[in-house]
Amino acid sequence: MSRLISQKPIGKVRNMKKQITKDSYHHGDLRKTLLQDATDIIRESGIEGLSLRKLADRAGVSRAAPYHHFKNKNELLCAIAEEGFRQKQRQARKNFDDNTRSMQERFNSFMKDYVNFAFENPELYELMFGRSIWKQQSSTKELRNAAYPCFQHQMAMIKIWQETGLLNDNENTLRLTQVIWGTLHGIAKLMIDGIYIDPTQIEGVCDCAIKVFINFKSTQE
Amino acid sequence: MSRLISQKPIGKVRNMKKQITKDSYHHGDLRKTLLQDATDIIRESGIEGLSLRKLADRAGVSRAAPYHHFKNKNELLCAIAEEGFRQKQRQARKNFDDNTRSMQERFNSFMKDYVNFAFENPELYELMFGRSIWKQQSSTKELRNAAYPCFQHQMAMIKIWQETGLLNDNENTLRLTQVIWGTLHGIAKLMIDGIYIDPTQIEGVCDCAIKVFINFKSTQE
DNA sequence: AATCAATCTTGACATAGTCAAGAATACGGT
DNA sequence: ACCGTATTCTTGACTATGTCAAGATTGATT
Numbered sequence A, B: 001m002s003r004l005i006s007q008k009p010i011g012k013v014r015n016m017k018k019q020i021t022k023d024s025y026h027h028g029d030l031r032k033t034l035l036q037d038a039t040d041i042i043r044e045s046g047i048e049g050l051s052l053r054k055l056a057d058r059a060g061v062s063r064a065a066p067y068h069h070f071k072n073k074n075e076l077l078c079a080i081a082e083e084g085f086r087q088k089q090r091q092a093r094k095n096f097d098d099n100t101r102s103m104q105e106r107f108n109s110f111m112k113d114y115v116n117f118a119f120e121n122p123e124l125y126e127l128m129f130g131r132s133i134w135k136q137q138s139s140t141k142e143l144r145n146a147a148y149p150c151f152q153h154q155m156a157m158i159k160i161w162q163e164t165g166l167l168n169d170n171e172n173t174l175r176l177t178q179v180i181w182g183t184l185h186g187i188a189k190l191m192i193d194g195i196y197i198d199p200t201q202i203e204g205v206c207d208c209a210i211k212v213f214i215n216f217k218s219t220q221e
Numbered sequence C: 001a002a003t004c005a006a007t008c009t010t011g012a013c014a015t016a017g018t019c020a021a022g023a024a025t026a027c028g029g030t
Numbered sequence D: 001a002c003c004g005t006a007t008t009c010t011t012g013a014c015t016a017t018g019t020c021a022a023g024a025t026t027g028a029t030t
Helices: A030-045 A052-059 A073-096 A103-120 A122-128 A141-163 A173-193 A199-214 B030-045 B052-059 B073-096 B103-120 B122-128 B141-163 B173-193 B199-214
Strands: none
Touching (some): A073 A103, A103 A122, A103 A173, A141 A173, A199 B199, B030 B073, B103 B173, B141 B173
16 A cells, blocks of 8 residues: 555655655665665764754654664664775775885875875764764674774784885884874874864875884884 | 742752752852863763753752853853863973973873873863864864964974974974874874773883884985 | 842753554565 | 564654743842
């Protein structure tokens, strides 16, 4: 039976947009739709612009429907961030695996790509590294399973850069990885939030950071 | 007339805690009380644990009372962060002005103090550098007037460290300041949020960061 | 004492997250 | 084709919260 002739109270006939994709009681693939719509909303209006109710509305379902696909809002956010980490890692891997370029070039790109990712996806980046999904006990196992390999991969790259002499080989790889990630993360955050680093300055700041790590060679204990 | 014999509906006699400090219609110094209580709540329960209603309750006033002292929640948060920046700068200044120690020692302390501040005041730090108060148009002029000098001061210190040969003098001071702040900020954030850096590792990470900047000397363009 | 501005209160509204109970539908087995 | 069950979705309700408007209370100033 079509939705439009069901016994629903007239006037609440659903959301105008949507009758294209859906007309039946069951949505089809609500989970995917929610993820997609949520990602769009976040990109446009930020995390605080996303509410499950508006999201449900946009998908043409009732407010409680999303709860059959995500335990709560937090899990939805985790799932979105999860995809962000995967996307980020694809980018990093693609860059590092390009054998046509020197290690130095790849290191430069790695650094710039990181900051550029944050610049181009500020809201997603804020979500991925924001406290909302990481604060105690709120990150899902899936999220951690997507975020941790990112770090592992970076550590693997840095180890190779150390071994090939591009980066200081005397320094503990884990520590160096943490400092480099910290530097990139800090620069990205400051820029995104508009504190102390203006977007127009990224290029220069990034270059400076690259120089710092490349020239960090002699380890005088 | 005492509050307790006023015509208020019995049973809503206010919040139990508080009759010590207040009994009259007017609070006395509500603004200060709100700031203090809010700071405490944030320290204990984080920013998301703070609601204006609970805050009003705790101060023994009605929910709308705070609005006569702060335009809205955002302005309250900005005021708290503002004090955080002042506190932070007092710390930095005190460290740098200690002439009994070498520049190297002061630089080390500067770095460690930064991260320690974040470690000891995680919630305040999150507020100070969180997007909630910095996202477009939400930072107050007062907040900016407290946060900007912090950066200026750090830049002044770095300039001196460059001139005395502790840090690379060939590098643009602004850029170097941005990179160092970025590094500290990133490390602090990652640690606080529990991503990639465990609190037990701070010491080592911090040492590594210090080494990186101290050994960054020869600027090979 | 009268008046004004500051301060505080109640009532109300809108948004939001979430859950319980029940309705509609799909689906696999007979 | 039929039926029971699992899945998916809906309505109604509850709680928490930020915020405002209108009015009450009070201290201060004339």
